[in-house]
Amino acid sequence: MRPMPATTVITVAPTGAESSKEANPALPVTLAELVDAAVGCEQAGAAMIHIHVRDEAGRPTLDLARLRDTVAAVRASTDLIVQLSTGGAVTDPFESRLAVLEAAPDSCSLTTGTVNFGDDVFCNPWPFVAELYQRTQALGILPEFELFELGHVAAMNRLLDAYGPPAGGHVHADFVMGVPGGMPGTTAALVAGVAMLPPGATWSATGIGRTSVPVMLAALSLGGNLRVGMEDTLTYAPQHPVRDNAQLVARAARLADEALRPASTPDLARATFGLAGRG
Ligand code: KMH
Numbered sequence: 293m294r295p296m297p298a299t300t301v302i303t304v305a306p307t308g309a310e311s312s313k314e315a316n317p318a319l320p321v322t323l324a325e326l327v328d329a330a331v332g333c334e335q336a337g338a339a340m341i342h343i344h345v346r347d348e349a350g351r352p353t354l355d356l357a358r359l360r361d362t363v364a365a366v367r368a369s370t371d372l373i374v375q376l377s378t379g380g381a382v383t384d385p386f387e388s389r390l391a392v393l394e395a396a397p398d399s400c401s402l403t404t405g406t407v408n409f410g411d412d413v414f415c416n417p418w419p420f421v422a423e424l425y426q427r428t429q430a431l432g433i434l435p436e437f438e439l440f441e442l443g444h445v446a447a448m449n450r451l452l453d454a455y456g457p458p459a460g461g462h463v464h465a466d467f468v469m470g471v472p473g474g475m476p477g478t479t480a481a482l483v484a485g486v487a488m489l490p491p492g493a494t495w496s497a498t499g500i501g502r503t504s505v506p507v508m509l510a511a512l513s514l515g516g517n518l519r520v521g522m523e524d525t526l527t528y529a530p531q532h533p534v535r536d537n538a539q540l541v542a543r544a545a546r547l548a549d550e551a552l553r554p555a556s557t558p559d560l561a562r563a564t565f566g567l568a569g570r571g
Pocket residue numbers: 308309310377378379380381382401402403409414438
């Protein structure tokens with residue numbers, strides 16, 4: 293049996309690559325809006341931030357200068373663990389996704405396989421995944437394995453077998469559930485996924501759209517950590533658009549309190565993930 297952690301690491305994914313301000317004007321897309329969201333979410337209980345960057349027109353971009361400026365700005369204003377997305381948008385080329393690591397985040401997302409993504413395909417062939425993983429090892433960046441379906445857990449284990457443990461030695465994964473084309477946002481799917489993780493791994497879970505709250509409750513009951521944010525849901529409750537990312541983090545922190553596993557500080561999360569004293 294996996295131990296029940298004393299605290300809950302809350303990650304906020306404030307922006308993503310798929311939504312726009314037309315869908316919810318509170319979506320942070322400029323650097324100033326992103327930093328503002330980061331500060332508010334840290335105050336509400338977040339310990340880590342999963343970042344996608346937008347260009348002047350609000351479109352997703354992997355422009356390296358913007359990524360570097362963003363890492364610096366979030367570090368200057370918060371103590372959050374800074375995680376950059378290497379998933380980007382479904383249209384981003386592999387080379388640009390690999391180059392994200394040059395912005396030197398603490399952590400990066402790393403999806404271990406291809407998955408249908410609504411009407412699109414989120415493409416992650418094995419050679420790309422293996423290359424990205426080895427670059428995280430060389431650069432000392434903590435990968436967060438993004439698992440959209442159960443086959444991705446098996447692929448993560450294949451990666452660990454083939455190339456050894458991540459930089460810092462700690463395995464951390466995030467179940468992204470309820471994407472049309474991926475695993476459903478159900479307790480049964482989460483239980484199956486967690487059972488496939490290696491001993492000692494930590495994990496979080498997030499449910500897309502309406503699966504957000506059920507996945508959060510399931511994750512807390514199973515000893516997992518939480519990811520929330522406007523990347524994953526723009527609606528707080530039926531007919532109630534999300535006011536801001538901090539509102540979603542505050543709800544996650546309240547539920548973590550009720551589960552007697554209060555929100556972890558960024559420092560404690562760093563220790564949990566083997567990031568303490570690095571960088
Ligand atoms: N935007 C999706 C295509 C990640 O950040 O690593 C991929 C995604 C996963 O959001």
